[in-house]
Amino acid sequence: MSLLRVExxxxxxxxxxxxxxxxxxxxxxxxxxxIGPNGAGKTTIFNLITGIYQPTEGKIMLDGTELxxxxxxxxxxxxxxxxxxxxxxxxxxTVLEHVKMARYSKxxxxxxxxxxxxxxxxxxxxxxxxxxxRLLKMMGVEQVADQIVLNLxxxxxxxxxxxxxxxxxxxxxxxxxxxxxxxxxxxxQMMDIIRQIHGELGMAIFLxxxxxxxxxxxxxxxxxxxxxxxxxxxTPEEIQNNPKVIDAYLGKEVVQ
Amino acid sequence: xxxxxEKLSIDKKQLLSGLRVAASRIPLLAWFLGGLVAVALEQFxxxxxxxxxxxxxxxxxxxxxxxxxKPFLIPSAVLYVVLIYLLPVxxxxxxxxxxxxxxxxxxxxxxxxxxxxxxxLLFYAVLHIWAEMSDYRVLVLKLMLIAVMLxxxxxxxxxxxxxxxxxxxxxxxxGAYSASVFTVWLFADDRLFGPALLPPAIxxxxxxxxxxxxxxxxxxxxxxxxxxxxxxxGDYLAIISLxxxxxxxxxxxxxxxxxxxxxxxxxxxxxxxxxxxxxxxxCIWIINNFVRSTMGKALNAVRDNxxxxxxxxxxxxxxxxxxxxxxxxxxxxxxxxxxxxxRYVNPGTFGIQKxxxxxxxxxxxxxxxxxxxxxxxxxxxxxxxxxxxxxxxKWIIIPLLLILVMxxxxxxxxxxxxxxxxxxxxPKKMAD
Numbered sequence: 061m062s063l064l065r066v067e068x069x070x071x072x073x074x075x076x077x078x079x080x081x082x083x084x085x086x087x088x089x090x091x092x093x094x095i096g097p098n099g100a101g102k103t104t105i106f107n108l109i110t111g112i113y114q115p116t117e118g119k120i121m122l123d124g125t126e127l128x129x130x131x132x133x134x135x136x137x138x139x140x141x142x143x144x145x146x147x148x149x150x151x152x153x154t155v156l157e158h159v160k161m162a163r164y165s166k167x168x169x170x171x172x173x174x175x176x177x178x179x180x181x182x183x184x185x186x187x188x189x190x191x192x193x194r195l196l197k198m199m200g201v202e203q204v205a206d207q208i209v210l211n212l213x214x215x216x217x218x219x220x221x222x223x224x225x226x227x228x229x230x231x232x233x234x235x236x237x238x239x240x241x242x243x244x245x246x247x248x249q250m251m252d253i254i255r256q257i258h259g260e261l262g263m264a265i266f267l268x269x270x271x272x273x274x275x276x277x278x279x280x281x282x283x284x285x286x287x288x289x290x291x292x293x294x295t296p297e298e299i300q301n302n303p304k305v306i307d308a309y310l311g312k313e314v315v316q
Numbered sequence: 317x318x319x320x321x322e323k324l325s326i327d328k329k330q331l332l333s334g335l336r337v338a339a340s341r342i343p344l345l346a347w348f349l350g351g352l353v354a355v356a357l358e359q360f361x362x363x364x365x366x367x368x369x370x371x372x373x374x375x376x377x378x379x380x381x382x383x384x385x386k387p388f389l390i391p392s393a394v395l396y397v398v399l400i401y402l403l404p405v406x407x408x409x410x411x412x413x414x415x416x417x418x419x420x421x422x423x424x425x426x427x428x429x430x431x432x433x434x435x436x437l438l439f440y441a442v443l444h445i446w447a448e449m450s451d452y453r454v455l456v457l458k459l460m461l462i463a464v465m466l467x468x469x470x471x472x473x474x475x476x477x478x479x480x481x482x483x484x485x486x487x488x489x490x491g492a493y494s495a496s497v498f499t500v501w502l503f504a505d506d507r508l509f510g511p512a513l514l515p516p517a518i519x520x521x522x523x524x525x526x527x528x529x530x531x532x533x534x535x536x537x538x539x540x541x542x543x544x545x546x547x548x549x550g551d552y553l554a555i556i557s558l559x560x561x562x563x564x565x566x567x568x569x570x571x572x573x574x575x576x577x578x579x580x581x582x583x584x585x586x587x588x589x590x591x592x593x594x595x596x597x598x599c600i601w602i603i604n605n606f607v608r609s610t611m612g613k614a615l616n617a618v619r620d621n622x623x624x625x626x627x628x629x630x631x632x633x634x635x636x637x638x639x640x641x642x643x644x645x646x647x648x649x650x651x652x653x654x655x656x657x658x659r660y661v662n663p664g665t666f667g668i669q670k671x672x673x674x675x676x677x678x679x680x681x682x683x684x685x686x687x688x689x690x691x692x693x694x695x696x697x698x699x700x701x702x703x704x705x706x707x708x709x710k711w712i713i714i715p716l717l718l719i720l721v722m723x724x725x726x727x728x729x730x731x732x733x734x735x736x737x738x739x740x741x742x743p744k745k746m747a748d
Contacts, residue, residue, distance in 0.1 A: 110627060132626040141627075148624035150617050152684065152732055160610055161617050165629035167610055171638075174609040175602045181609060188610065228629055 061124070063088045063264055064109075064140075064232050069118030071108055071288075078104045079288045082118070086232060091258055091265045093279035095272075095299075097308060101288040102268045103145060106234055110142055111135040123231060137165035141230030143221045145237045145268070149209050155220050156205040159192035160185075162227035188227075195223040198260070199253065215246040222253065232264045233257065239274055247274070254278055276300065284308065342409045343744045344435060346416040350405035351442040358400050359445055369395055376452050380702035413744075420743040431741045440593055447589060454589055456701055458657045461596040462650050463693040467677040468603050468686065469646035474675075475683035475731075476607055477639045478619030480550070483541055483557035484647050484674050486564035487534040489666035491648025492655035493574055495530030496583050499523070499656070506582045508575060516584065523586045527595065527652040534648025535641045537564065542640045546633065561671065568663040579662025580655075587656035595653060599646055604686050604735050606642065615639050616684070676714070680721055682728030686735035692728065 062085040069082040078101045086092055094102050108115045111132040120127040127135050136142075141162075150158060166188065173181030196202040199219040204212055209220055218238065225233060238254065239247045251274060257263055258278075269275045275282055276296040284292040284305045292302045299305055362374045369392045375382050378401070379393030423431035447453040466488065473481045501509040503519040514522075537560070545556040569577045606612040614635045617625040625632050655661045673696070681692015696714065703710040721729060 112623065112626075131631075132623075133629050133631050136627050137629040144624065144627075148621045148627075150620035150624065152620055153613065153616055157613055157616075161613060161625075161630065162628040164610060164614055164631075169609075171611075174606050174611040177605045177609075185610065224628060 062086060063090075063123055064266075065121045066109065067119045067121075069105075069108060069115045069120065071104065071113060071115045071117075077288055079108065079115075082288075082290060084283070086264050086266060088231075088264055089258075089262050090281065091254075091279050092267065093275040093282040094266065094268045094285060095270070095275055095282060096285035100285040102285055103236060104288075105285070106142065106236055106266075106268065109135075110140055110234065133165070136228060136230075139229075139231035140234060141225035141228045141232070142234035143218075143225050143236055143238060145240060147217055147221050149217060149221060151208075151210050153209060154206055155196065155201065155209050155212070156189065156192055158209055158220055158224045159195055159227045160188050162224045163188035163191065165228070192223070192227055195226050196220075198226075198256070199223045215242060215249070218242070218250065219253065222257075226257065226261070226263075230263070232266055235265060235267045237268050237270060239269065239271055247271070250274075251278060338410070341417075341744050342413045343416050343420045343742075344740055345420050345438065346409040346412045347405070348435065348438040348442055349412050349416065350408035352438065352445070353408045354401045354404040355442055355445040357404055358449065362400060362449065365400065366396060371396060374449055376450055377456070377698070377702055381705055384703070384705040417743040420741060424738075424742055428738060428741070432737060435741055436597055440590065443593065444589060455657070456697070458587070458589060458592045459654075460694055460697045461592045462654050462657065463674075463677060463697050464690055465596055465599045465646055465650040465653075466674055467681065467693040468600065468689040469643045469650065470674050470678050471681075471683065471685070471689045472603065472607070472615070472639055472643040472646075474678055475685070475688075476612070476615040476619070477636060478615075479636075479640075480554040481541075481557045481640070481643075482554055482671055482675075483538075483560040483564075483644075485666040485668075485670040486557075486561035487537060487644040487647035488651035488654065488670070489564050489568060489661075489663065490534040490537045491527075491530030491651030492661045492666070493568060493580065493651075494533040494648075495526045495652030496580050496655045496661060497574060498526040498529050499584055499586070500580065500582055503584055504582050508573070508580070519584055520586050523591065523656075527649045530652030531645040531648035534651065535645040538641045538644030539637070542637045546636055546640075561666070561668075565663050565666055568666075575662075577663060579660055579664075581660040583656045583659045583661075585656070585659060587653050592653055592657065595649065599649065600686065600690075600735075603642075603646065604737070607686070608734065611635075676718055679728055680718055682725075682731035682733070685728070685731050685733045687733050688728050688730040691730055695729075 064084065064086040066082060066084040069079060070077070071079040082105060084092075094105065096102050104113065107113045109120055109127070111127065111130055111134070114129065122135075122138055122140065125138060127138070130138075150161075153161070167184050169178060169181040169184055172178060173184075193202055193205065196205055199222060201212075201216050201219050201223070204216065209217060212220065222235075222238070235254070239250050242250060254265065254267075255278065258265055267275065267279060279296060282294065282296060282299045283290050284299060284302070286308045291304045291308065292299055294302070358374065366372075366374045371382065371389060371392050375393055375396060379397050382393050383390050420431065423434060443457060447457050466484065470481070470484050473479055497509075499519065500506050502514050502522075503512050503516045505511045541557055541560045545553045568574060574580050607615070614625065614630045617628070617630055618632050618635055622632055677692040677696045678689065679692075680696055681690070682688025699714060699717070700710065703713055706713065725731070
């Protein structure tokens with residue numbers, strides 16, 4: 061059975077059909093890609109699965125649990141971690157606090173622990189700090205753990221956001237354009253990091269990307285979305301040679 | 317000429333930085349010891365000394381009031397403050413720094429809890445002896461400590477959570493009235509509530525319960541604001557909470573059971589200095605514990621970006637409501653204490669002026685910071701008392717000061733700083 065399964069998902073914004081009959085099945089440990097021109101509805105699909113929008117129709121299942129109608133934080137704690145296209149970071153918090161925050165649903169010390177500082181709280185906080193530092197090390201940003209995140213360079217911020225998503229210990233990791241705005245060098249580093257996450261943690265990854273090179277090299281299976289509909293699905297080679305995809309990206313050849 | 321003034325300013329700079337380095341090596345214990353010596357000195361020779369240098373009596377608030385009332389006494393007042401307070405504190409702190417550093421290190425090794433208790437006891441002793449000189453000092457100190465609690469509890473909502481709530485005087489009124497009703501009804505012979513139901517002797521032991529009742533009633537009131545208004549954000553919460561404040565005020569004004577607009581008096585005199593001090597210390601401890609935990613940090617995450625907080629498994633709605641209730645609870649406790657310090661409350665106290673006062677303390681001291689709240693509350697209350705002789709002009713100077721703070725430090729004097737108790741009580745490193 062697939063880890064994450066989406067069946068016949070459709071979503072309307074008022075009269076606008078943003079997503080139509082979208083189907084998805086992610087297997088454990090798979091890296092999937094979602095490509096498409098601007099405004100095709102890629103981020104909308106992410107927002108629908110993570111509960112920020114409720115789909116008009118369709119069913120979303122994660123590991124046997126239905127996700128429809130659940131609040132975003134519940135869906136997140138059930139095992140969907142994500143990063144955002146425009147990096148949603150907390151401007152007054154340090155790097156370490158960012159990553160520790162994603163352990164929120166794993167903490168069980170409750171209000172008594174928060175108010176009175178019980179032994180259990182210090183033990184759990186120390187535990188999550190250890191996990192956070194390990195993830196920051198994996199991302200290569202452990203030396204800036206005590207800095208305010210907005211003071212970091214762009215590439216480092218992306219890594220912090222990634223570490224934060226990993227700290228939730230998700231079953232599937234959603235990455236919304238992880239290489240947006242990066243120079244070629246940073247791009248290569250980011251690709252290495254994604255490979256490392258996949259290799260070391262064996263995590264399933266669902267990736268939105270604009271740069272063909274990233275998707276083609278990383279993903280095992282790719283979907284192409286145009287105006288809310290999947291026009292092609294397959295391996296990187298199949299997608300590259302699919303005439304519909306070429307049309308969508310480059311436009312039809314007009315014969316005079 | 318220019319060269320000499322330049323040289324002078326360099327000397328001054330060196331002196332200042334030298335002082336700062338020297339001060340940074342003195343542990344808190346030594347400062348408290350210095351304070352203890354200073355207040356003891358005042359206790360013994362304060363009055364004769366003050367008269368000797370031409371002051372009518374011991375200056376109650378570090379000479380500010382005297383200076384403003386009778387400008388020709390300024391030199392004497394300054395002399396008094398320097399000789400009785402500054403010099404003894406500096407000398408004792410400097411002399412005992414080394415031994416106190418060793419003691420602090422030993423205490424910290426033993427148990428941090430013990431160290432904190434010792435610090436608090438010493439601090440309380442200083443305050444107690446200082447306040448013993450006059451009833452006015454006791455009252456100022458009590459109101460200042462209550463203002464600290466109030467400011468801190470509002471900072472949870474306006475600073476840590478980043479919402480703009482205006483209902484704090486309302487919560488305070490709920491706490492003040494319910495705690496008062498509890499104590500007056502049970503332990504006092506009163507015109508409104510009849511004779512005491514329980515022997516007044518056990519009253520002081522049940523006083524914490526009265527405060528707890530006040531806090532809980534305020535928290536229930538907060539729930540009434542939170543549930544409808546947290547569907548919206550920003551301006552709407554400000555308006556709803558402002559409305560809540562007025563509703564509470566006019567509700568109490570129309571409740572003849574608790575005295576209506578005439579107010580409620582006859583509260584037993586249980587809120588003495590140690591009680592107020594202990595409650596404030598507990599309040600700071602619990603709030604600081606909360607805001608430093610991941611659950612408290614979740615407030616910052618919700619404030620800075622709610623969508624990201626949601627995506628990182630934070631239950632944003634629960635977090636917000638909880639923080640709101642928590643803030644209201646402490647406002648209620650502060651209100652209960654306030655009622656028992658003044659031993660009289662009336663609904664007029666909890667109006668827009670109180671709101672302006674608390675908001676000023678929060679924004680003056682600094683958002684998102686326990687230090688800031690303490691500094692803001694003490695600063696504004698002391699300033700208010702010190703500038704009292706200026707009468708009307710006081711209300712020009714304090715707002716002007718606030719405007720200056722907002723221009724040069726938009727988030728307040730000490731914003732976004734963690735209050736680390738361990739750093740406070742640990743020994744300071746010696747000369748290297």
